[in-house]
Amino acid sequence: MAENRASAEENTYGEGVPCWVDAQLPDLAAGRRFYGELFGWTFEEAYGGSVWARKDGEAVAGLAHKADGRMPTVWTVYFATPDVVRLSGRIREAGGQVVMAPVALGELGTAALAADPEGAVFGLWQAARHSGFGIRHKPGTFGWAELYARDTETANTFYGGLFTDALFGPDAAPDFGRAPVSDVFPVEMPPHFLVHFRVEDIEPVLGAVQRLGGRVQVPLFETSYGKVAVVTDNQGASFALLQR
Structure with a gap:
C-alpha cells in the first residue's frame, strides 16, 4: 500500500481546507491514460485497489474503480478535519446529511461523505499517515473548488458555521468559493462542487481534453480567480481547468 511521502505532521491542513480530491471511474485504466497524458501524472497502487496520481513525485489525487454503476462518475473534494465523527454530528445539526459514515x-486516515442542505456532496478527511495533497496550486494539481449553489446565503451560513477559521479566520486563505448555479450552468443543474485543476495555458489543454475523448461542457469564461473552462473526461466526470 502506497502512502504520501509527507507525513500528516509535516503537511497538515486546518479544518475546512480542501486537502484531497478523488474520482470514481467505471474504467480505471482508461482514467489513468486520460489524466496521465493530460496532466503528466504518474500512478501507483494505493488502498483497496485505488491508485494515487503523482505530479513531480508528490501525491495530487486519487482514482478509484466505481463498483456500483448506479453511483455518479464524479470528482469529489475532501475537507480536512481533526475529528471526522464530531464534524459529522455538526453537519447534521446544521441541516446537512452524512451520506457515508x-x-x-x-493507516492512511478516516473518510466520510456528507451533503449540505441543498444536496451538494463533499468529503471529509481525518488524516493519519496520509495528510492529503503533497503539492497544490501548481500546473497539473488542485487549484480551487467552487460550490455552485441555488442559494448562496444558505451555503455561506452552512459552511461558515462549519469552517469559520478556514473561511474567515485571521489566517484564512480559502481554496473554495460559492456561486449561483445559474451563473454557469442551466438552472435545473443540481447544486454541486466543481474541482479545478491548474494549468499554465488553458487553450492547448482544452484541445488535449477533446483529443483524449473528453468534451468541453462550458467554454472558457472569466472569474475573480482566473480563466476557467468546465470539461468532462472520457468517462463523463466533470472538472474545471483553471489558468490563474
Missing part, C-alpha cells in the same frame, strides 16, 4: 482506510 466515517470509515477508516487502513
Whole structure:
C-alpha cells in the first residue's frame, strides 16, 4: 500500500481546507491514460485497489474503480478535519446529511461523505499517515473548488458555521468559493462542487481534453480567480481547468 511521502505532521491542513480530491471511474485504466497524458501524472497502487496520481513525485489525487454503476462518475473534494465523527454530528445539526459514515482506510486516515442542505456532496478527511495533497496550486494539481449553489446565503451560513477559521479566520486563505448555479450552468443543474485543476495555458489543454475523448461542457469564461473552462473526461466526470 502506497502512502504520501509527507507525513500528516509535516503537511497538515486546518479544518475546512480542501486537502484531497478523488474520482470514481467505471474504467480505471482508461482514467489513468486520460489524466496521465493530460496532466503528466504518474500512478501507483494505493488502498483497496485505488491508485494515487503523482505530479513531480508528490501525491495530487486519487482514482478509484466505481463498483456500483448506479453511483455518479464524479470528482469529489475532501475537507480536512481533526475529528471526522464530531464534524459529522455538526453537519447534521446544521441541516446537512452524512451520506457515508466515517470509515477508516487502513493507516492512511478516516473518510466520510456528507451533503449540505441543498444536496451538494463533499468529503471529509481525518488524516493519519496520509495528510492529503503533497503539492497544490501548481500546473497539473488542485487549484480551487467552487460550490455552485441555488442559494448562496444558505451555503455561506452552512459552511461558515462549519469552517469559520478556514473561511474567515485571521489566517484564512480559502481554496473554495460559492456561486449561483445559474451563473454557469442551466438552472435545473443540481447544486454541486466543481474541482479545478491548474494549468499554465488553458487553450492547448482544452484541445488535449477533446483529443483524449473528453468534451468541453462550458467554454472558457472569466472569474475573480482566473480563466476557467468546465470539461468532462472520457468517462463523463466533470472538472474545471483553471489558468490563474
